[in-house]
Amino acid sequence: xxxxxxxxxxxxxxxxxxxxxxxxxxxxxxxxxxxxxxxxxxxxxxxxxxxxxxxxxxxxxxxxxxxxxxxxxxxxxxxxxxxxxxxxxxxxxxxxxxxxxxxxxxxxxxxxxxxxxxxxxxxxxxxxxxxxxxxxxxxxxxxxxxxxxxxxxxxxxxxxxxxxxxxxxxxxxxxxxxxxxxxxxxxxxxxxxxxxxxxxxxxxxxxxxxxxxxxxxxxxxxxxxxxxxxxxxxxxxxxxxxxxxxxxxxxxxxxxxxxxxxxxxxxxxxxxxxxxxxxxxxxxxxxxxxxxxxxxxxxxxxxxxxxxxxxxxxxxxxxxxxxxxxxxxxxxxxxxxxxxxxxxxxxxxxxxxxxxxxxxxxxxxxxxxxxxxxxxxxxxxxxxxxxxxxxxxxxxxxxxxxxxxxxxxxxxxxxxxxxxxxxxxxxxxxxx
Amino acid sequence: xxxxxxxxxxxxxxxxxxxxxxxxxxxxxxxxxxxxxxxxxxxxxxxxxxxxxxxxxxxxxxxxxxxxxxxxxxxxxxxxxxxxxxxxxxxxxxxxxxxxxxxxxxxxxxxxxxxxxxxxxxxxxxxxxxxxxxxxxxxxxxxxxxxxxxxxxxxxxxxxxxxxxxxxxxxxxxxxxxxxxxxxxxxxxxxxxxxxxxxxxxxxxxxxxxxxxxxxxxxxxxxxxxxxxxxxxxxxxxxxxxxxxxxxxxxxxxxxxxxxxxxxxxxxxxxxxxxxxxxxxxxxxxxxxxxxxxxxxxxxxxxxxxxxxxxxxxxxxxxxxxxxxxxxxxxxxxxxxxxxxxxxxxxxxxxxxxxxxxxxxxxxxxxxxxxxxxxxxxxxxxxxxxxxxxxxxxxxxxxxxxxxxxxxxxxxxxxxxxxxxxxxxxxxxxxx
Numbered sequence: 001x002x003x004x005x006x007x008x009x010x011x012x013x014x015x016x017x018x019x020x021x022x023x024x025x026x027x028x029x030x031x032x033x034x035x036x037x038x039x040x041x042x043x044x045x046x047x048x049x050x051x052x053x054x055x056x057x058x059x060x061x062x063x064x065x066x067x068x069x070x071x072x073x074x075x076x077x078x079x080x081x082x083x084x085x086x087x088x089x090x091x092x093x094x095x096x097x098x099x100x101x102x103x104x105x106x107x108x109x110x111x112x113x114x115x116x117x118x119x120x121x122x123x124x125x126x127x128x129x130x131x132x133x134x135x136x137x138x139x140x141x142x143x144x145x146x147x148x149x150x151x152x153x154x155x156x157x158x159x160x161x162x163x164x165x166x167x168x169x170x171x172x173x174x175x176x177x178x179x180x181x182x183x184x185x186x187x188x189x190x191x192x193x194x195x196x197x198x199x200x201x202x203x204x205x206x207x208x209x210x211x212x213x214x215x216x217x218x219x220x221x222x223x224x225x226x227x228x229x230x231x232x233x234x235x236x237x238x239x240x241x242x243x244x245x246x247x248x249x250x251x252x253x254x255x256x257x258x259x260x261x262x263x264x265x266x267x268x269x270x271x272x273x274x275x276x277x278x279x280x281x282x283x284x285x286x287x288x289x290x291x292x293x294x295x296x297x298x299x300x301x302x303x304x305x306x307x308x309x310x311x312x313x314x315x316x317x318x319x320x321x322x323x324x325x326x327x328x329x330x331x332x333x334x335x336x337x338x339x340x341x342x343x344x345x346x347x348x349x350x351x352x353x354x355x356x357x358x359x360x361x362x363x364x365x366x367x368x369x370x371x372x373x374x375x376x377x378x379x380x381x382x383x384x385x386x387x388x389x390x391x392x393x394x395x396x397x398x399x400x401x402x403x404x405x406x407x408x409x410x411x412x413x414x415x416x417x418x419x420x421x422x423x424x425x426x427x428x429x430x431x432x
Numbered sequence: 433x434x435x436x437x438x439x440x441x442x443x444x445x446x447x448x449x450x451x452x453x454x455x456x457x458x459x460x461x462x463x464x465x466x467x468x469x470x471x472x473x474x475x476x477x478x479x480x481x482x483x484x485x486x487x488x489x490x491x492x493x494x495x496x497x498x499x500x501x502x503x504x505x506x507x508x509x510x511x512x513x514x515x516x517x518x519x520x521x522x523x524x525x526x527x528x529x530x531x532x533x534x535x536x537x538x539x540x541x542x543x544x545x546x547x548x549x550x551x552x553x554x555x556x557x558x559x560x561x562x563x564x565x566x567x568x569x570x571x572x573x574x575x576x577x578x579x580x581x582x583x584x585x586x587x588x589x590x591x592x593x594x595x596x597x598x599x600x601x602x603x604x605x606x607x608x609x610x611x612x613x614x615x616x617x618x619x620x621x622x623x624x625x626x627x628x629x630x631x632x633x634x635x636x637x638x639x640x641x642x643x644x645x646x647x648x649x650x651x652x653x654x655x656x657x658x659x660x661x662x663x664x665x666x667x668x669x670x671x672x673x674x675x676x677x678x679x680x681x682x683x684x685x686x687x688x689x690x691x692x693x694x695x696x697x698x699x700x701x702x703x704x705x706x707x708x709x710x711x712x713x714x715x716x717x718x719x720x721x722x723x724x725x726x727x728x729x730x731x732x733x734x735x736x737x738x739x740x741x742x743x744x745x746x747x748x749x750x751x752x753x754x755x756x757x758x759x760x761x762x763x764x765x766x767x768x769x770x771x772x773x774x775x776x777x778x779x780x781x782x783x784x785x786x787x788x789x790x791x792x793x794x795x796x797x798x799x800x801x802x803x804x805x806x807x808x809x810x811x812x813x814x815x816x817x818x819x820x821x822x823x824x825x826x827x828x829x830x831x832x833x834x835x836x837x838x839x840x841x842x843x844x845x846x847x848x849x850x851x852x853x854x855x856x857x858x859x860x861x862x863x864x
Contacts, residue, residue, distance in 0.1 A: 369541075370516075
């Protein structure tokens with residue numbers, strides 16, 4: 001095997017970063033970012049299969065419905081080898097390894113200071129050699145059950161997923177990534193095998209490395225490695241999305257937990273089927289500018305809330321976009337969540353009629369440029385940003401140039417479109 | 433084991449400024465931002481809470497930017513300069529820090545500059561706060577007292593952190609490190625603008641100050657610019673209390689408390705009698721690594737993976753206080769099995785039964801972890817400060833050599849000194 005197309009180079013003058021990418025004949029997208037002088041090299045092998053991928057069909061066949069938490073369960077079980085846990089070999093090589101499952105992807109990763117290519121071999125091989133048995137799947141349910149309980153005791157996690165439960169009527173983004181003890185009870189070894197065959201084909205995956213390695217050597221090595229195993233033609237997978245309209249499921253969700261302070265998150269959801277690539281990046285960026293200008297700590301609204309001792313430095317927010325849906329989440333630790341929401345609701349009409357000053361947008365542009373520069377210090381952020389952008393069909397560097405191109409009118413229009421007081425959803429955790 | 437080659441990453445060059453001021457500067461060309469950290473060192477004690485109010489009030493406004501909103505607008509103008517404060521502890525010391533990160537000028541468009549303005553801004557934050565009639569504004573003080581009270585009340589939100597602190601308080605009931613870094617609500621009673629302003633002046637003039645800078649700027653210019661941050665500082669070697677000795681374990685005992693949680697949080701404490709200057713300091717690091725510091729460690733592979741008793745489990749050593757802690761999140765019904773399993777693993781390692789592979793993997797993982805520190809200016813600054821406060825040489829390469837020289841017999845000898853102290857359990861309330 002070899003490369004099925006010439007390499008593509010993505011470059012950005014402001015960041016002074018360069019990513020070279022190629023598509024391997026196995027179907028895998030392979031990319032490399034050179035970072036001079038870093039002792040650490042970071043690599044990930046990521047599949048575009050996350051917690052929101054809960055229904056699919058292959059080759060026009062019948063629909064397969066997956067239990068909540070299966071992508072995360074699969075991630076746990078991939079580390080189980082025939083003879084030993086995959087962590088053991090990483091430890092022998094002196095590397096630090098991990099994995100995480102998100103809404104739209106699952107990433108297996110390591111970082112090391114030596115023996116990079118041996119680690120890379122191990123990464124790709126263990127992800128391409130599943131070993132699911134009835135016994136080891138049952139055993140994992142106990143461990144994941146404890147993980148789920150740990151999340152149930154984390155108020156920051158609960159307030160976020162309760163917000164999504166309020167926003168979405170049926171979209172799987174509102175489901176906890178790990179599922180529940182009940183949903184994972186139905187997971188079996190054959191089910192994991194089917195998911196692996198469907199979603200872990202190289203054509204659905206990215207192999208990315210960032211560090212002070214030779215670019216040519218990396219691609220030569222990756223070519224040999226990905227050619228070791230012929231996983232056949234790419235399955236003809238159709239992910240089935242769950243339609244969602246703009247109506248919210250519940251405008252308010254409240255849970256009682258043993259917490260010292262109440263926690264509040266509020267926000268709005270977007271539904272945008274068909275939006276892809278650069279349009280998604282643009283929407284995310286413009287919305288983040290809106291949220292920072294309106295709810296950020298340099299804004300009048302924050303000042304008003306702070307002067308009334310209703311919020312503290314934990315107050316803030318952001319926008320998250322996942323394919324056909326997206327949502328804002330704003331809030332923090334508060335004493336009187338009802339009062340905060342009341343003030344927000346009473347202030348929003350004024351904010352909407354006033355719009356956003358051009359000067360505020362320009363200042364946020366400068367701040368965002370600085371934050372982007374900072375984020376490209378981190379090997380983990382570079383890899384995460386590359387993979388998530390590519391899974392959305394976007395260019396990871398696009399955001400930098402977009403920052404200077406966005407017109408103030410676009411930010412103001414987006415404010416009117418997204419921030420609609422009557423559609424506000426809030427989530428509150430109160431002390432038990 | 434022979435450690436891999438030394439790394440040639442420049443370390444800090446230190447200049448003493450008076451008796452209690454230390455300016456540590458290193459060039460960093462690999463990154464896109466400069467990292468500046470100021471840390472005042474004080475003693476932990478019953479007045480930690482009011483000391484926490486100082487950085488909080490400094491971040492509310494300066495003479496030039498007298499409100500938090502104006503302050504934040506200024507940081508946005510300075511290309512998103514991130515100015516944050518933190519409160520921490522290290523052994524018997526209370527660490528009050530302010531961190532600023534801002535872009536290196538070479539990355540800014542159109543020849544813009546930021547270094548001088550950023551340093552001026554930090555200088556204003558610590559030396560020229562917004563004062564009313566010579567004191568911190570009463571509104572700001574009252575507001576920060578309220579927010580800090582809420583932070584203290586909010587500690588219960590992190591159940592594992594809460595359990596750890598309770599275990600520490602039980603085990604070290606009369607030792608100085610029992611005090612939580614956020615302090616107590618009672619300590620906030622009676623704090624007034626005048627007393628807090630006096631405390632700020634005392635902190636900046638009488639407590640030792642360490643300033644760490646990493647960035648792409650000629651070191652001569654950095655030394656010259658940062659000198660002003662030490663003005664007023666006349667700390668002496670007597671500014672801190674003498675080093676408190678460590679003590680042996682008393683009769684082991686168990687403490688159980690109840691909370692509204694899904695999962696029990698178990699913290700097992702041990703006395704090691706191994707302080708920072710003990711010859712078995714590095715062997716204890718290795719013993720901890722074999723036992724519970726990594727995914728290949730005994731606690732992870734045996735108690736979590738083999739017995740499926742928990743999701744999170746790990747061990748950590750604190751040689752400032754001569755203690756080791758093992759923490760785990762477990763189902764309440766399995767607590768007995770988990771404590772037995774943990775004790776078995778300690779006996780196993782103490783008995784020298786660990787494999788050659790486990791031993792070598794741990795040396796390799798520790799060496800890799802120490803090398804990785806050098807890719808992060810923040811981690812390097814932390815490492816430098818904490819090793820100095822522990823009375824050790826901050827040379828990373830020397831530590832790597834000492835760790836690599838640890839033998840299996842050394843590991844056994846270190847664990848022979850480890851004896852159980854308090855076992856603390858935060859259990860689900862319905863089981864009480």
